Amino acid sequence: MTILTFTLILLLAAYSAGLLGSLTGLGGGVVVIPVLTLGFGVDFHYAIGAALVASIATSSGSGSAYVKEGITNIRLGMFLEIATTLGAVCGAAVAIYLNNNVIAVIYGGVLLLTAAMQQRRKSDHEGVVGSEAARRLKLFGTWPQRDGTVRAYQLRNVGGGFGVMYVAGVLSGILGIGSGVLKVLAMDSLMKVPFKVSTTTSNFMMGVTACASAVVYVQRGVIVPDIAFPVMVGVLLGALTGARLLKTMNVRVLRQIFCVAITLVALNMIWQGFSGQY
Amino acid sequence: MISRHIDMQLLLSRTLRWGVGIACVVALVGGLLYLVHCGNQPFNLDDYRHFSYATAADPAYTALPAILDGFLHFTPVGWIQMGVLLLILTPILRVLLSFFSFVEERDWLYAVITAVVLAVIISNSLSL
Numbered sequence: 001m002t003i004l005t006f007t008l009i010l011l012l013a014a015y016s017a018g019l020l021g022s023l024t025g026l027g028g029g030v031v032v033i034p035v036l037t038l039g040f041g042v043d044f045h046y047a048i049g050a051a052l053v054a055s056i057a058t059s060s061g062s063g064s065a066y067v068k069e070g071i072t073n074i075r076l077g078m079f080l081e082i083a084t085t086l087g088a089v090c091g092a093a094v095a096i097y098l099n100n101n102v103i104a105v106i107y108g109g110v111l112l113l114t115a116a117m118q119q120r121r122k123s124d125h126e127g128v129v130g131s132e133a134a135r136r137l138k139l140f141g142t143w144p145q146r147d148g149t150v151r152a153y154q155l156r157n158v159g160g161g162f163g164v165m166y167v168a169g170v171l172s173g174i175l176g177i178g179s180g181v182l183k184v185l186a187m188d189s190l191m192k193v194p195f196k197v198s199t200t201t202s203n204f205m206m207g208v209t210a211c212a213s214a215v216v217y218v219q220r221g222v223i224v225p226d227i228a229f230p231v232m233v234g235v236l237l238g239a240l241t242g243a244r245l246l247k248t249m250n251v252r253v254l255r256q257i258f259c260v261a262i263t264l265v266a267l268n269m270i271w272q273g274f275s276g277q278y
Numbered sequence: 279m280i281s282r283h284i285d286m287q288l289l290l291s292r293t294l295r296w297g298v299g300i301a302c303v304v305a306l307v308g309g310l311l312y313l314v315h316c317g318n319q320p321f322n323l324d325d326y327r328h329f330s331y332a333t334a335a336d337p338a339y340t341a342l343p344a345i346l347d348g349f350l351h352f353t354p355v356g357w358i359q360m361g362v363l364l365l366i367l368t369p370i371l372r373v374l375l376s377f378f379s380f381v382e383e384r385d386w387l388y389a390v391i392t393a394v395v396l397a398v399i400i401s402n403s404l405s406l
Contacts, residue, residue, distance in 0.1 A: 004317035045329035060298040060368050070287060079391055085398040207369035214366045215403035221335025225358035229309035236302055
């Protein structure tokens with residue numbers, strides 16, 4: 001295999017990862033890891049470096065659109081980023097002591113949780129009475145409706161959300177992925193933020209969370225040009241295509257197929273991790 | 279207040295888009311340069327099958343001065359890694375802009391919160 005062939009194959013794989021990540025709302029990083037480890041047999045550490053690059057690219061690329069539409073709750077994102085960035089710093093520090101098998105099992109666990117969460121009903125949590133802490137932190141917001149009006153929402157359980165966000169940050173620091181599943185879990189299930197606001201704010205936060213550990217990973221030498229270049233370009237183009245397709249396409253069936261696929265990948269990773277094959 | 283809120287969202291949105299765009303173009307230039315130079319050489323996947331913290335990393339991949347040097351001398355590696363750094367810088371710039379925006383709104387609580395986030399990221403990144 002020449003360098004050109006490898007680059008083209010990886011470019012295509014990264015494009016698909018970005019496309020799938022954007023259509024399913026999971027981000028490009030989640031898909032890049034199995035593509036590199038299971039597909040190419042690359043060491044987990046390099047895959048994590050690539051996932052970081054992919055996470056930042058998708059978050060910034062698609063985030064720009066959502067922020068513009070005014071769905072993202074910037075204050076909520078910024079406040080919770082304290083938890084995720086601190087978590088990411090800790091996660092990146094801990095990652096040195098974890099071998100590939102442990103990382104594979106953790107990653108498999110996150111994937112399983114992701115698949116399970118995809119089955120949840122998407123709720124706008126109407127009539128939530130916000131907590132005093134949330135009011136003081138000015139976390140209540142509004143989001144635009146289809147008919148052009150805006151609707152106000154309140155939220156609660158700031159402490160619980162903050163705690164889960166810290167864990168999401170730790171996982172981001174270890175795995176390089178955005179841990180969108182935990183972020184949405186914290187905002188949607190605990191804090192009762194409307195679903196659309198949760199997902200877009202989560203996406204908005206991913207880039208910053210990934211940045212907190214990205215420089216450390218560059219220094220460790222796991223972000224290598226051979227892999228970073230096709231992943232960055234491919235994932236970004238895939239995410240942009242996905243964002244465009246999402247407006248016209250019904251992705252229900254795709255999400256179901258994807259759910260089955262990531263469950264299988266997750267079980268495979270956990271099995272290989274426990275049997276020490278990495 | 280409302281219009282300023284929207285201004286800030288527009289600014290953030292543009293920063294993200296331009297930052298990612300520029301980072302991607304820089305990495306793409308580096309990548310094309312790389313492919314033109316050595317695209318037909320065999321790719322050694324074995325280099326990436328095992329990673330060890332013990333092996334000293336190539337500074338051209340990992341250290342800011344070496345990456346900058348490569349960038350200025352138009353090396354493929356320098357440009358790709360510079361693209362990665364610009365990509366990382368984009369969300370950091372976003373946080374910085376939010377900070378100024380909160381200060382301008384005299385929202386001191388959020389100016390402090392944003393400063394904390396910025397401090398965490400920068401303190402963890404300083405040794406590059």
